[in-house]
Amino acid sequence: MESITDKIVLIMPFKADYVSVARLTVSGIASRMGFDIETIEDIKVSVAEVCNRFVGAGSKSADSFKIVFNISAGKLIIIFDSQDKTLKCIFNDSDDGISLSIINAFMDNVELCPDNSYILSMTKAFEGISGNGE
Amino acid sequence: MPSELIIREELSRDYLKVSITGDIDIYTAQEFKEKLYGFIDTYNIDLKIDCLGLNYIDSTGLGIFVEALKKTKLFGKDIQLENLKDNIRKLFIITGLNKLFIIK
Numbered sequence: 001m002e003s004i005t006d007k008i009v010l011i012m013p014f015k016a017d018y019v020s021v022a023r024l025t026v027s028g029i030a031s032r033m034g035f036d037i038e039t040i041e042d043i044k045v046s047v048a049e050v051c052n053r054f055v056g057a058g059s060k061s062a063d064s065f066k067i068v069f070n071i072s073a074g075k076l077i078i079i080f081d082s083q084d085k086t087l088k089c090i091f092n093d094s095d096d097g098i099s100l101s102i103i104n105a106f107m108d109n110v111e112l113c114p115d116n117s118y119i120l121s122m123t124k125a126f127e128g129i130s131g132n133g134e
Numbered sequence: 135m136p137s138e139l140i141i142r143e144e145l146s147r148d149y150l151k152v153s154i155t156g157d158i159d160i161y162t163a164q165e166f167k168e169k170l171y172g173f174i175d176t177y178n179i180d181l182k183i184d185c186l187g188l189n190y191i192d193s194t195g196l197g198i199f200v201e202a203l204k205k206t207k208l209f210g211k212d213i214q215l216e217n218l219k220d221n222i223r224k225l226f227i228i229t230g231l232n233k234l235f236i237i238k
Contacts, residue, residue, distance in 0.1 A: 016160040020138070023159075023190070041221040048192050052160045098229050099193040105228045 006071040012051065014058045014065065019051040022067060026078070029069050033076060035124070042106035043076070043124050049099045050080050050120060053091060059084040065119075075108075075125035081118040089113040090120060138162055140187075141169045149180040149214075155187030158195030167198045174205045181206060186217040196231060203234060214238060 010025055012018060023044045030040045047067070054065045062084035070077040080090075091100050091112055103110055109123040139156040150173055158166050173181065181202075203213050214236040218226065226232040 016163075019160050020157065038221065038224075041224075044190070045192050045221075045225065048159060052192065052194060055160060098196060101229060102193060102225065 004070045004072050004077070008069040008071070010067040010069075011064045012054070012067060013063065014055050016052075016055050019048055019055060022051050023048050025067075026069065029071065030076060030124070033071060035076075035126070039124065043078075046103045046106045046122060046124075047078060049103050050090075050122070053099065054080070054082070054087065057087055057090060059087065061086075068118075075123055077121060077123045079118045080120045085119075088119055139166060141166065143173055145177065145179075149182050150177050151182045151184060153184045153187065157190035158188065158198070159190060159192060160194045163194045163198060166195065167201075170198065170202050171205065174202060174209070174211075178209050178211065180211045181213045182216060183213060184216050185219070185222060188219065188222055191222055191225060193229075196225065196229060200231065200234070212236060 008025070008029060010022060012022060026047045027040055027044050030043050035043065051067075059065075059082065062082050065080060065082040065084075065087070068079040068081070070079065089112065103122065106124075107122040108125050109121075111121045113119075114121065139154070139158060139162040141155075142153045144151040144153070152170070152173060154166075156162065199213070199215075206213050215226075216238045218237060223232070223237070226235065226237065
């Protein structure tokens with residue numbers, strides 16, 4: 001697996017007010033990595049869709065969720081997590097249809113409810129590079 | 135925090151032109167919904183929505199558009215979307231909503 005060269009972490013409150021901050025952050029990261037404008041827009045929407053889900057779900061036991069941007073030469077791996085593990089499988093019901101279809105269309109590899117410590121991961125790779133963990 | 139969304143309306147004889155500038159996201163969605171539904175309830179007329187200034191939308195905003203379309207159809211009216219930016223048009227295509235709306 002390609003080694004991660006840099007990591008940027010956002011700690012987000014469960015508030016709609018700041019989802020745009022996550023969009024701006026990933027936009028800056030993706031731009032610096034060299035993704036084209038169309039791909040940057042795709043990644044922004046995908047990140048926002050997940051953030052929207054976290055904000056909508058809220059949490060009684062945690063005051064924030066975390067977005068980790070793992071940057072490598074060939075791909076951007078974005079991991080969402082929270083200390084509130086009841087938020088696992090955050091995309092779970094039929095209301096999420098459009099949201100999930102957007103994320104799956106725009107990102108190369110989306111892991112929902114993974115058997116790991118985090119809640120969700122999504123990857124965007126440069127063309128010609130596999131978006132899977134190979 | 136100042137709104138990142140500006141909505142203007144201009145009434146013509148046969149339709150209401152609605153111009154959107156900014157981002158429709160989870161933060162601005164409620165404002166957008168209230169204004170759009172308000173126009174539909176008030177004017178009972180076809181809507182032409184100019185999206186030239188619309189920079190961002192996600193499923194939150196798309197859902198509002200769909201519900202707005204349902205409301206206008208109940209009144210026998212329709213919604214036309216104009217001047218979609220490429221990234222916005224792409225979202226409508228991916229979600230299949232380009233088949234529901236008149237898009238110019």
